[in-house]
């Protein structure tokens with residue numbers, strides 16, 4: 001009964017063990033023979049029963065044995081998942097040809113486009129997976145992670161996409177099921193998907209504007225790292241870093257100025273670009289992409305030499321000599337501007353369109369003007385302090401002239417300036433900058449202080465106006481000693497004192513313009529970041545405050561009487577300026593003993609904590625600063641530069657309240673724009689790229705910006721490929737040398753074997769020694785070859 005026999009044979013021979021050897025040794029005839037044992041094609045009945053066919057296919061692909069793979073594909077009926085895994089293996093070993101063949105095979109199988117979604121169904125597979133690929137890895141994500149441009153292109157052309165992961169808190173059915181079924185697999189597949197999306201290959205192949213996608217992706221990843229802190233450190237942050245680097249590398253592919261200006265001045269959305277145009281001074285490009293990078297915190301991108309060059313060229317405008325000139329000269333000009341500021345402002349007010357007016361509009365001059373105005377403000381504050389000392393007795397009473405100490409209020413008209421800034425920037429982005437928050441606080445405190453003083457003056461004036469010596473009028477004429485604690489004048493004075501101190505903090509806004517000062521400022525700012533140690537210090541302080549206070553409080557005779565004194569004592573102990581007699585109380589031995597021990601422990605602990613704090617602060621922030629001091633400073637400086645490129649606000653503070661003729665023109669311009677906005681159309685500013693590819697009709701219709709982006713991406717891919725080829729060539733050379741050495745060794749070995757055989761069975765001592773020495777020599781030679 002041949003039929004029955006064949007049945008048994010089929011069952012037994014479903015996976016002949018010789019097969020693996022045949023594949024490994026590349027013996028195709030044997031393989032074909034083994035496959036042809038049944039009649040026709042071997043069918044797999046139960047796929048989960050044995051994965052061995054799969055392994056055979058994977059092995060043949062991994063070995064690069066294409067004939068064996070063909071034989072297997074023809075001889076065995078593989079199902080969808082098996083081919084999927086084979087595809088993964090082919091991608092993993094970077095064999096575009098094999099990938100193509102497998103894809104074609106899949107196409108045949110499905111007839112139409114393959115169902116990519118069914119890959120994600122693997123989440124619901126609970127069996128212990130002996131596949132070597134993590135959950136959620138599809139051929140496309142794997143190729144992306146390995147930056148295989150060719151395969152990525154091939155796969156995307158076949159319609160593969162990486163579906164964007166849902167939000168972390170998504171409540172849709174799919175996510176809920178996935179989370180409930182297997183939380184780890186769920187998050188792993190999320191991360192693997194992000195790994196694919198954030199790869200250079202995926203960004204450059206699929207995205208229209210790879211740089212913008214990299215920006216937004218990096219922002220998204222940073223947000224995710226906060227939402228999913230479990231995967232923050234190695235996963236999300238390294239991906240984010242990858243995105244940032246990719247954008248920087250793309251920028252580095254620019255070859256001429258026109259490309260750079262195109263890239264930096266457009267950020268995709270054309271209507272947005274047109275709107276942004278109005279925010280900057282005329283003659284200054286809108287730099288929308290650069291501003292986007294600043295908003296998205298792309299420090300490396302902003303600090304790239306290309307961006308920095310563009311920024312500083314705009315910063316100096318047509319004062320070409322400024323950049324190269326010496327420090328002394330710059331200093332002289334600054335001092336000159338400082339003293340002639342009112343005059344310069346007058347010139348600008350009268351003739352903003354004149355040559356002098358235009359020079360004043362150059363950002364660097366504008367910056368100097370504003371800094372001069374600020375310095376004048378500080379000088380006024382100092383001057384007022386000195387005046388107050390001169391008229392001390394007047395200031396002690398209510399007789400003071402409000403004008404004596406309110407000259408600084410001229411500057412507080414700053415407020416007007418700030419309002420204008422808010423108007424231009426929009427409220428939200430305005431308060432995103434912490435310095436602006438501080439500004440608003442300082443200004444409102446100045447205003448409050450001033451308002452209180454005006455109030456008290458008016459009240460005194462009206463109360464004592466009608467000569468009636470009422471109680472309140474008498475209170476107003478009394479000296480300071482008799483005032484209430486909450487007297488408005490006292491409050492206003494305290495407010496003024498604090499605010500005048502805070503006013504100096506705005507200097508921090510100016511400092512980044514200078515290299516070493518800016519870097520220093522950043523390093524100090526980072527140290528303040530580490531102030532969480534203060535919290536620990538506070539806990540320790542409070543604990544001991546409580547303990548020591550409770551030890552001594554019942555003894556009325558002791559020199560310390562309360563909470564306040566104990567606090568004082570402990571606080572100054574931290575800095576070593578406290579009287580140790582405080583804990584002495586010889587009459588009560590036990591209390592003294594405990595108190596002294598507590599105090600001793602406190603001193604010890606505080607020394608350790610403070611010392612550690614110091615060490616941690618110094619090493620930590622120094623390390624951080626060492627790493628990217630330059631980048632941080634350039635980023636801060638770029639922010640400063642950009643804030644001075646904005647339109648308007650040319651006049652420094654005390655003068656900006658006067659409406660200039662220019663403002664009237666500006667308002668007229670707004671009206672005009674409202675009228676004309678219906679038929680507003682932007683014309684193309686740049687000539688179309690003159691390239692080899694211009695003969696293609698479809699390319700011409702693309703805007704210049706996209707052509708540039710495409711060219712950049714092309715160059716990037718090209719350079720990556722070249723690098724890859726280079727390394728491959730180097731390794732290939734080594735391998736061929738190694739192969740040669742091995743084959744030579746093979747021949748020699750055969751020779752020795754022959755020699756031994758002809759000599760008979762008796763082993764010859766000298767010959768074996770000779771043979772082993774030959775072998776050793778070859779092994780050493782091969783090793784050297786490989787190392788060299």
Ligand SMILES: [Zn+2]
Nearest residue numbers: 166170172175
């Ligand atoms: Zn969802």
